[in-house]
Amino acid sequence: MENSAKNEDGGLRERKRLITRAAICNTARELTTDRGLNGFTVEELCEQVGISRRTFFNYFPTKEDAILGHSDGHRPDDLVDAFIASAGSVPLLEALVDFAAAAGGRLAMTRDEFAQLHAVMQREPQLLVKLFGDSxxxxxxxxxxxxxxxxxxxxxxxAIMAAQLIGQLAWQSTHAFFSGEEGPSFRQILDSQIDAARYLFADDTHHTTSEGTP
Incomplete structure (x- = not known):
């Protein structure tokens, strides 16, 4: 019972953390859309969310990070451990797809929030520099x-090429998943992107014209 209570307490704390984090991001994006990046301060953001400056900086190092949703930003240890442990038993491409699909499945962002972030980028395109720099x-x-x-x-x-390729396919899949209506899962979209890459690099690929001739 004691362990159960600890698990419940831990789960409640994690839910509260995620709720607070989402509130910070959403409010930062709303303020940026309304006023621009320089139109509000961290103090104003904290006041609207109902948190202290100290709490804000426990989640994000800068206002820009809150807008972009950068975070407590590292890859989950359990996914990293599983990826490393699969060496020798799972082919690299399969392990990379599993890793990307599992990470993508944990994205804490709704389609509306993704659209909101896209609107922020249009308002403040300089945020793209930070986004791609961090990427x-x-x-x-x-x-x-x-x-x-x-x-x-x-x-x-x-290794560099594998990271670039999987990163690009994962980003394409993320954009397709959030931009569309309810439909295929993130994993299904990612798998279709991987299949396209397999076709490109397949040794026995015979390209044909629109009439079906080589």
Whole structure:
């Protein structure tokens, strides 16, 4: 019973954390859409959410990070551990797809929130610089993780290419999932992107014209 109570307390704390985090992000995006990036302060944001500055900085290092939803930003340890442990028993591409699908399945963002973020980017396009800058850092870290699993050097071009390819396919799948109506799951969309890549790199691919001739 004691362990059960601890689990319930931990689950409640996690739900509260996610609710607070979502409130910070949503309010930051609303304020940015209404006033622009420089039209409000962290103090005003905290007042609207009902939190202290200290609480805000427990979640995000900057106002821009709150707008973008960057966070407590590392890959979940359980997914990393499973990815590394699968070396030797699961082919790299399959392990990468499983990793990307599991990570994508944990995205804490609704379609409305994704549309809201897109509107913010249109209002403040300089946020794209930060978004892609952070993405480049994460991509480098992802390449190092792949290299570690495959016992390669951290700068091995194969690891770098794998990180770039899977990262791009995951982003395409994320955009397709959030931009569309209710339909295929994130995993189904990602699998279709992977199938397209398989076709491109297949050794026995015979390209044909629109009339069906080589």
């Amino acid at each position: 480049a850092v994460k991509q480098k870290e992802f390449a190092a993780l792949i290299a570690r699993r495959e016992s390669m050097a951290a700068d091995d071009p194969r």
